[in-house]
Amino acid sequence: CHKVAVVREDKLEAMKSKLSTVASVHVYSIQKALLKDSSPLYNTDYDIVKANLQHCSKFSAIHCAAAVPRTPPDAPRAPPPAPSPPRQRDPDGAVNGHGPRAAKPPPQQHKGIMGMFAAKAAAKAQDTAKEAKAEAKEAPGVSAASSKPPTKNSIMNNFFGKAAMNKLKANSVPEQPKEEKEVVKPSVAVAEPESSPNTVTEKPGKKTESVRIQQKDKKSKTKRADRSDDEEERDPDNVKKKRKRIKQLVSDSSDEEDVPPSPTPEEERAPSPPPEPALKTELEPASPEVSAGGRKRKRRRVLKSKMFIDEEEGCMGKTG
Amino acid sequence: MFSEQAAPTAQGLLAPPAGEPPTFPRVAVGGYSDCSQPFQLGERSFSRQYAHIYAVRLAGMRPRLERRARGRWGDDIALRRLSELQEGEKCCVVGTLFKAMQLQPSILQEISEEHNLVPQPPLPKYIQPCDELMLEDELQRIKLEGAIDVQRLVTGTIVAVLGCEQDDGRFLVEDHCFADVPPPLPWSGPSSDRFVLLASGLGLGSVSGEALLSTQLLVDVVTGQLGAEGEQSCAAHITRVILAGNLLSQNTQSRDTINKAKYLTKKTQAASVEAVKMLDEILLQLCTSVPVDVMPGEFDPTNYTLPQQPLHRCMLPLASAYATLRLVTNPYQASLDGVRFLGTSGQNISDIFKYSSMDDYLEILEWTLLAGHISPTAPDTLGCYPFYKSDPFILTECPHVYFCGNAPRFQSKLLQGKEGQRVLLVTVPDFSATQTACLVNLRDLSCQPITFSSFGADSED
Numbered sequence: 090c091h092k093v094a095v096v097r098e099d100k101l102e103a104m105k106s107k108l109s110t111v112a113s114v115h116v117y118s119i120q121k122a123l124l125k126d127s128s129p130l131y132n133t134d135y136d137i138v139k140a141n142l143q144h145c146s147k148f149s150a151i152h153c154a155a156a157v158p159r160t161p162p163d164a165p166r167a168p169p170p171a172p173s174p175p176r177q178r179d180p181d182g183a184v185n186g187h188g189p190r191a192a193k194p195p196p197q198q199h200k201g202i203m204g205m206f207a208a209k210a211a212a213k214a215q216d217t218a219k220e221a222k223a224e225a226k227e228a229p230g231v232s233a234a235s236s237k238p239p240t241k242n243s244i245m246n247n248f249f250g251k252a253a254m255n256k257l258k259a260n261s262v263p264e265q266p267k268e269e270k271e272v273v274k275p276s277v278a279v280a281e282p283e284s285s286p287n288t289v290t291e292k293p294g295k296k297t298e299s300v301r302i303q304q305k306d307k308k309s310k311t312k313r314a315d316r317s318d319d320e321e322e323r324d325p326d327n328v329k330k331k332r333k334r335i336k337q338l339v340s341d342s343s344d345e346e347d348v349p350p351s352p353t354p355e356e357e358r359a360p361s362p363p364p365e366p367a368l369k370t371e372l373e374p375a376s377p378e379v380s381a382g383g384r385k386r387k388r389r390r391v392l393k394s395k396m397f398i399d400e401e402e403g404c405m406g407k408t409g
Numbered sequence: 410m411f412s413e414q415a416a417p418t419a420q421g422l423l424a425p426p427a428g429e430p431p432t433f434p435r436v437a438v439g440g441y442s443d444c445s446q447p448f449q450l451g452e453r454s455f456s457r458q459y460a461h462i463y464a465v466r467l468a469g470m471r472p473r474l475e476r477r478a479r480g481r482w483g484d485d486i487a488l489r490r491l492s493e494l495q496e497g498e499k500c501c502v503v504g505t506l507f508k509a510m511q512l513q514p515s516i517l518q519e520i521s522e523e524h525n526l527v528p529q530p531p532l533p534k535y536i537q538p539c540d541e542l543m544l545e546d547e548l549q550r551i552k553l554e555g556a557i558d559v560q561r562l563v564t565g566t567i568v569a570v571l572g573c574e575q576d577d578g579r580f581l582v583e584d585h586c587f588a589d590v591p592p593p594l595p596w597s598g599p600s601s602d603r604f605v606l607l608a609s610g611l612g613l614g615s616v617s618g619e620a621l622l623s624t625q626l627l628v629d630v631v632t633g634q635l636g637a638e639g640e641q642s643c644a645a646h647i648t649r650v651i652l653a654g655n656l657l658s659q660n661t662q663s664r665d666t667i668n669k670a671k672y673l674t675k676k677t678q679a680a681s682v683e684a685v686k687m688l689d690e691i692l693l694q695l696c697t698s699v700p701v702d703v704m705p706g707e708f709d710p711t712n713y714t715l716p717q718q719p720l721h722r723c724m725l726p727l728a729s730a731y732a733t734l735r736l737v738t739n740p741y742q743a744s745l746d747g748v749r750f751l752g753t754s755g756q757n758i759s760d761i762f763k764y765s766s767m768d769d770y771l772e773i774l775e776w777t778l779l780a781g782h783i784s785p786t787a788p789d790t791l792g793c794y795p796f797y798k799s800d801p802f803i804l805t806e807c808p809h810v811y812f813c814g815n816a817p818r819f820q821s822k823l824l825q826g827k828e829g830q831r832v833l834l835v836t837v838p839d840f841s842a843t844q845t846a847c848l849v850n851l852r853d854l855s856c857q858p859i860t861f862s863s864f865g866a867d868s869e870d
Contacts, residue, residue, distance in 0.1 A: 090857065090858050090859070090860060091848070091857055091858070091859040091860070092859070092860045092861075092862070093626055093627075093630055093635065093636075093859065093860065093861045093862070094860075094861070094862040094863070095622070095626070095862070095863045095864060096864055097864050100864070112636070112637075112639065112640050112643075113422070113636040113637035113639060113640040114422070114423060114637065115422035115423060115636070115637055116422070116423070117635075126863075126864065127622050127863035127864055128618065128622070130622060130863070131618070131621050131622040131625060131863075134622075134625055135621075135625070138625075138690070138694065139690065142690060142693055142694075142727065145632070145693065145694045145697055148634070149632050149633045149634050149698060151432070151433050151434070151435050151632060151633030151641060151644060151645045151698055151699075152432055152433070152434050152435065153434075153435035153697070153698045153699055153700075153733070154434060154435065154437065155435070155437070155438070155700060155732065155733055157731070157732060158730045158731055158732070159729075159730055159731065159732050
């Protein structure tokens, strides 16, 4: 029987004598005063973990190559790229975090969206590169949900991310003064799921990593395409229709979140003409179109009320 | 297992660090395939009667039982239907068992006004000496007596009995047999040590927080944040974590809101909301480091009837961002690295425990394997979906690891079957009560419990 026990210093020898082999001994915690029981240990640990939820495996000796966040839900619509299982990617002795990866062939994504977002991302990257704190390592937790406050996160196509983000919104404000070293997750990371890797290779290594991660996500995501949800309020039928909706939701989120006008000017800033200029024109006027319009409006309402439920803390009676 | 490998570097962390600490890549999952499609219900329709499930169960298991009967009692044994029985003729009948129990809770009796009954409080066991056993086939039923242990058996088991019909209309049983262990699966397990951690009954949201530190220790061991280097490298060999049900505690099931007036309960949050948030954080910590399979249990927010459907992703926003999180059904079947796992969150075993004289969870687990059915008491006393095409709980192939969650204590046994089957039976203990989880070594199908403890206010060891 394998026993893992936290024991007080004075009981250590007694415990060791009871075990047949001592597999490991190390200091778990030090305190100024003698503890009555182990609840302060747990509480402190819980607080620290909660504050660093996204980097919880950063300082772990075990690195799991398979633990990459999935890309936001529009990625599974993309045709599956050349399958190379993410598990084979061993860090090769790299320290925790991600060593630079070999360049991979860019997956075939929706070129229109890519064009839009790539340019957007390029524009944004300039901003965030300046702002990003000097944290060399990017934790594996680069997911939409983990992105910092929504100032740059207009491209929140992740509904769950949205819900979680609103919770994080409340948390992140008190967190910021606490954590100076907190990595400002560049929201580039969020935009990047859609960005084509062409623009990425020019960016600094950190961004490259996150894109690789996102690409890995795409691959692992497409592998799990069967799990992509039906609950998502998207029709998985017409490709062109999907694009429209994504665009509209982008403008939704930019409307709904209390975001300074940075998203909208950035969207407009996209210089490279997308192959479908129709998409671009849809973006700028937030006014919905006729056919998808009614549906879009309804969905917007549902979105709002979903967020409402989260913020209002348990008003179960409220429906959308 | 763990201990011997880790012992050499045991004191490693008591000295100042020497250079770059090693990192260990998590052992990659060799081959994972989810085989629980029969348990995933798509469109559910409850417009059917439950009689169909018994009909398909009998039809599905009859061939196997007839083969077994012939093998056991000779090829020349007469296999009869109940309608073809002749008095005094020794023959073999295959049918479904039904146990008539007086204490069995019956909703019809409870709501019946003529009896004026107070609802019966839940008992640990509902068996009584005066219970009777009956055999049913497609058309008829007959009372059984003789060499058959009435107390031990439960309703819904498919059995073949050898005997003859008496003149009073009862069937005198001389011998009986079950479907026995299903045919074996080929073995293609890994050649090196690979571990799977089985834990169940995390019981989050309970009033007492004693098990929380142990839960955190468990997460830390698996993610490699606890233990010296040797221990961490062993922990890197854990390829998967399976949480077998009851992630939430029974306390989260408070139903006060149903009885109270709406204005009193409007602003109160269900207790499960906080508990699910805690679960999300724990799963996030695990998912960043190891693939996790989460099975729902009796107290988890999913449907009540078996097969329980996976928890919904929206409840776990942080953790479900990771591809390593898999939300799976309650009877869960998967092939990890060539080793077939099959297990439940324990509702089937605890239900049989209530209606049978068997006391040992491991014994009941073994008995279900021998009976060839995961949960024979469904739908009689255990809620079940009204299947009509096929019964997915019939065991068609012998798994390599057969587990049940939320058992009172840890037990394991390696069963050898007649046709070369090797099954590891594991009863995964309730973590909130015992702070014990199990480590299964896929290479040699051995199992080791791992216990977590902390020091309490009273200084005992």
